[in-house]
Amino acid sequence: MTSFATETIGTTLVVRPLGRLDLVSAPQLRDIIASSVANGIVGVVVDLHGVDFMDSSGLGAMINGLKATRQAGGNLRIARPAQQALVVLDLTMMQQILHPYASVEEAIAAP
Amino acid sequence: MSTALAHLRAELRSDSAALDETHRLIAELWGEVPLVSDRDRVLFSLAVAEIAANVIEHAHGEGWLWELDLSAWSDRLEASIRHPGPTVEQGFDTWEMPEELADSGRGLALANSASSLRYFHTTDPEGNEWLVVRVLTS
Secondary structure, X not given: OOEEXXXXXXOEEEEEEEEEEOOOOHHHHHHHHHHHHHOOOOEEEEXXXXXXXXXXXXXXXXXXXXXXXXXXXXXXXXXXXXXXXXXXXXXXXXXXXXXXXXOHHHHXXXX | OXXXXXXXXXXXXXXXXXXXXXXXXXXXXXHHOOOOOHHHHHHHHHXXXXXXXXXXXXXXXXXXXXXXXXXXXXXXXXXXXXXXXOOOOOOOOOOOOOOOOOOOOOHHHHHHHHOEEEEEEOOOOOOEEEEEEEEOOO
């Protein structure tokens, strides 16, 4: 069962999934990001350190969040992906769009 | 000559618990064949889990029973996923990634990138079979 911890740092929402980010848990991530945007927090960082498996649904939830935050004038960034998530980003050629930052702080500070 | 090393099988329902069971069966396979490299494990697991998720998603809560068959050979890993339901209506030789900001539609292309993927439709009651093959790199 995947859990999600959230923390607001400055004007950025940091989401920390723990477990698998897949078909089952991806809708939760979409909802968390949509709720954040609806509440006016349009900067989101997804900290992937606790994600031991990510599939195309997990990636899709982050792309959905990327579009939602950008449409509201913000952005979504990802930080600390494990090797498995990096493989998914690589195979889907998404590393240019979802650049993996080495730390949450770096992701928050990115232009 | 290829040698069979391990063979595991499960009959699953098309619900979210089946994804847990899929990952559990894959982990059990790694216990049987500890020398498989991390990269081969990651890529094979990804392909199998993508197909399992695809089956569950397209069952639309109809409670399909489907079969997951995993086998390890001296030169490759194989998964056979057999499920009822309608034929997948697209080309069965190539699976392309959607446009870059699409938030769905990558599963089959990702599975095929991670391991080779074949799809068969039969007229027997089990209906469809996905075959995932990962040729071992070491």
